[in-house]
Amino acid sequence: MLNKSGNGHIMNKTRSLGLCGLATLLIGASSVAFAETDVPVDKVEGWDIYQGSENLGCVMERTMDDGYLVRLGKEKAGAPFGYIGVYTQNPDVNIYGGVTGDVVLDIDGQRFTGTAVGDLDFREGYRGGYLKANNPQFGEALARKYVLTLNPDDNPIKISLDGTLKAMAATELCDSYGVAVEDMGDAATLSALEANALASWNSLLEGNRRAARYADEAVAVMVFPEIKKAGLVVGGEAGNGVLFKDGQVLGHYRTSSLSVGAQAGAQSYGYAVMFLDEQAYERFFSRKRLELGVDASVAVFRAGITAEVDTTKTKVDTVAFVYDEEGLMANWTLEASRIRELEQ
Structure with a gap:
């Protein structure tokens, strides 16, 4: 049985990845094939998520059981899913570099067309390339369907889409980081973020005495004033924040999560994350990253939590408060929320 969570499979005999199929496909490289400078950022449902070090666009890739490397991604940050790459290290496969051609893609009976170009040198002995789809619904079909067939009427290549639903959501979150980095290059955007973070911080302290008490102890604070649904095919949220220390802005950060518990109507x-001593702050600042729910030194406060955290008897040296305009929130969790510096 096929399962979009990644538990299903397709037998090799049904995949029909023939040698002449790839030669006919003529899929290939262009500016988006930035594999040599990819930075690994995540692994979801068997798919590896990478981000380009130059254009910050994100791709997901998986090596299939038969040795073919499949990549799904975008031309640049903010663009829709629009290309698929297939590569092989098999020297017997004929690849025609630089030759363009039209290709038909069938996703569980739904057909798309694309433009393909051959590539003779992808990476590590892989050859093949990628094609661009000419339909914005291509990405949704990749996420929701089970089998992608390239050239269905002539030497078909069948590719399992197991796990693409959640992996594409993770790729979208990765991609939103690239968009945020570009936005941070605008002075007005930075200024607005810092003003919103400061206003959000002050509102939290005015409305919550517990937060105010911890704020008196904190040596630094990181505030994410507005985290929104990222428009993903799977639930996920993301937003930008500011790191403050001694009244100064020390950096800008991005938080994202695929598994934030949803609150109806929200x-x-x-x-806000408060670092309660210099050691906690330096530990975070040296890494420029933090994953909530994984680091046991971080305690998260939500509505309905009445007990204080005794920081003298536990290893907790960082606290976080989840809130909205009405105060602390009960049904949101920060489990698996990742914080990453917005490098400019």
């Missing part, structure tokens, strides 16, 4: 929320 469109956005915010949270």
Whole structure:
């Protein structure tokens, strides 16, 4: 049985990845095939998620059981899913570099067309390339369907789409980071983020005495004033924040999560992370990253939590508060929320 969560499979005999099929396909490289400078950022449902070090666009890739490397991605940050790459290290496969051609793609009976170009040198002995789809519904079909067939009427290549639903959501979150980095290059955008973060922080302290008490102890604070649904095919949220220390802005950060618990009717929320001593702050600042729910030294406060955290008897040296305009929130969790510096 096929399962979009990644538990299903397709037998090799049904995949029909023939040698002449790839030669006919003529899929190939262009500016988006930035494999040599890809930076690994995640692994979801068997798919590896990479981000380009130059254009910050994200791709997902998987090596199939038969040795073919399949990549799904975008031409640049913010673009829709629009290309698929297939590569092989098999020297017997004929690849015609630089030759363009039209290709038909069938996804569980739904057909698309694309433009393909051959590539003779992808990476590590892989040859093949990628094609661009000419339909914005291509990405949705990749996420929701089970089998992609390239050239269905002539030497077909069948590719399992197991796990693409969640992996594409993770790729979207990765991609949103690239968009955020570009936005941070605008002075007005930076100024607005910092002003919103400061206003959000002050509102939290005015409305919550517990947060105010911890704020008196904190040596630094990171505030994410507005975290919104990222428009993913699977639930996920993302937003930008600011790191403050001694009244100064020390950096800008991005938080994202694929598994934030949804609250009915809620469109956005915010949270603040307080570092209660210099050691906690330096540990975070040296890595420029933090994953909530994984680091046991971080305690998260939500509505309905009444007990204080005794920081003298536990290893907790960082606290986080989840809130919206009405105060602390009960049904949101920060489990698996990742914080990453917005490098400019």
